[in-house]
Amino acid sequence: MPRRIVIIGAHAAGVDAASAARKTDRTAEITLITDEKYAGYSRCGLPFVIGGRIPSFSNLIVFSPSYFQMMKLNLKTETKVTKIDVSKKTVLVAKNGNIEEIPYDSLIIATGASAFTPPIKGREKKGILPLRTIEDGQRIDQAIREGAKTAVVMGAGLIGLETAVALQERGLKVTVVEMLPQVLPAMLDADMAKMVQEMLEQKGIRILTNKPVEEFLGVDKVTGIVAGGEQINADLFISAFGVRANTQLAVDAGVALGETKLIKTNPRMETNVKDVYAVGDCAESIHIVTQRPVVQQLGTVAVRQGKVAGINAAGGYAVFTGVVGSAVTELYDMQIGVTGLTEAAAKRAGIETITGTVSSKTKAEYYPGALPIRVKLVVEKESQRIIGAQVIGGEEVTQRINAASFAIQKQMTVRELAKADTAYAPPLNETWEPLVLAAEMVLMKLR
């Protein structure tokens, strides 16, 4: 009898798990279940559709129905899993009022995360719009088409800022409200975040930090908020406070959570329950530097975990080797990236650090079109190992982050980085690579 693999979730983690399972076991019966209308699309692309850089939400569907057919994956959309029974090894699903029991040999939980709004006075009112699904995106797009002229984005994380830029590109007047003292608080140190905030303000986005949202105003529908004592009215209110992992189904089935409140797994992505795996935004990861569990809800982590679980669920063998938290975005023409620990995160983890920051150019000084770039390196003082890097610049930020990520993963010391062999050509780089110069800055402090 063919192996039955059931996957709850059909986006990055779920589809990559299914694909890996199919490649591992050609005969398995593989079923993906999602309560959404659309499967296999890129959530990360949503702000760029709203901003108009990507023509349509349908462009985001990376895995079309024909992909699922070709890979012989049984996809159930708009179908809700109501229960996992780990003793019977079944999941109960509901679609249009019909209940079905689906048996599994291996189960992969890829239930993801949902946007959430904190318990703020008035949050039951209509018109607080998150941006997590295509439907969310369509709702925001519709509001703009209907004439919204002003927007408040609540939360200055990645999604918040990407959405703020998108709305401004659509012609809205945008205010971003953030409870913490800086933008991108989970991604950047305050000194680097300042550059981002200044750029956004120059572009005309109003940014209020240190301003927790205290109340939603309006009768049925929100017409304003109170944040840090200030009332701000607008036509559109985006909830970008953050996301919460969807773990209830797992918890109800006896699947254990870790100290991060996400599902705990071993390196094979197995939960505490036999033949049950968890991957993606609902599962925690081990950080390669701290060796502690962390919440790392990123698309790249989701696909890597999904692949490992898919191989294992199909009878193969694979391990997930952990995360360093490499992330990147583009706001207007500014690229912003991070890998490893920020100085602040290292401090919270009790790690003594030395940092080095340099400003340079993306091409030879004399080459027309050279853009500014700034690199901050975080080094563990005792081991002299690189444990983090932040890069903000006009181009080639992503691959600098990847280069630094490789350095962290391979425990490169700051001295090794200062002597590293790098590539150079006038149209493409400076002779001395900024990452190398930042390492030199750290060495000067170590002397």
Added chain:
Amino acid sequence: MPRRIVIIGAHAAGVDAASAARKTDRTAEITLITDEKYAGYSRCGLPFVIGGRIPSFSNLIVFSPSYFQMMKLNLKTETKVTKIDVSKKTVLVAKNGNIEEIPYDSLIIATGASAFTPPIKGREKKGILPLRTIEDGQRIDQAIREGAKTAVVMGAGLIGLETAVALQERGLKVTVVEMLPQVLPAMLDADMAKMVQEMLEQKGIRILTNKPVEEFLGVDKVTGIVAGGEQINADLFISAFGVRANTQLAVDAGVALGETKLIKTNPRMETNVKDVYAVGDCAESIHIVTQRPVVQQLGTVAVRQGKVAGINAAGGYAVFTGVVGSAVTELYDMQIGVTGLTEAAAKRAGIETITGTVSSKTKAEYYPGALPIRVKLVVEKESQRIIGAQVIGGEEVTQRINAASFAIQKQMTVRELAKADTAYAPPLNETWEPLVLAAEMVLMKLR
């Protein structure tokens, strides 16, 4: 008495040596000697001035006279070193017929390399123009201004192709003639080089491989060549056969060459002669992968070696850790990079390899403006370590080369790369980084 440091050469290697020496010893007397009119300029930028992308040759002067003043460096231009006397610890210099003897405590030989034309029949004729110095560049620029309409570039290495593109951008009809069967033979494997050749041909450059230059035709001045039996006439003839290290002065002084015929040094860049260092294009390097001496005449290597020699010559301590041969260029909108060994170079070194090649995009498939990118990974079969990478693409090639370079330098295995944590955002990358996909390709062959 202050330490006297004499540096022969005043470009990348020489100036970086002088700067590092100054930072190490604030009181040293530091003298740089060059027979050129201009010091401290970027040779790598010459083709881009000819092509018109950089306005003027003077833009290439990275270290202006004021820099030498500020760093208290004694610069002697248009001054020829005629002899090094290692027993007296002096150099003899000549300027405008005047001879001077300059004593040194430490001597750094940074005599570089010169363009050379092989002993081909007729090479004594006028009009065979190399591109190594600003004066060379001015000569080529002058010929274009005087109405040259057609050009033959002899040699399809980096300088040859960069110059061919520059001439074509200036409106000339260009033919490139290469003795070997492919373009960029020292940089790329044949399969990757094919992409470059096809692109150049589409842009209208004629490329003839397997065609050694056999004769220069014309009375006093070259008006044509015979290559592989074919006669090609043109207005302009660029000698891009390659460069030869300037080692005669060192050899005459008793400084030993290595097996590559370049000056041999230890990791502190010391030659066999006490207090005499050699750096840059005249000095050989140890390759980190093969641990063998190699000829690596690159600007990045020059500055790194220069820095090490400068520190040591000034009484400090620094070692040069070797090269992996990271190099990159841009031809039209195609970026081309290499690090480590090509498959062919590995074979020549007796290393058994497995390779993986993938084609992908530089942004999410659905993101407008995604450009093609191709990655070839070279892995040592026995150790499964990454020993080389070649990347050709529309953007972010340089930093992918640096990321691969770090992987090689830190002995990353192909399995580690296949599991590496990388950064992703739709405008900046694909979810699965092409370097990681190429590693996956290699793993499939290893299974």
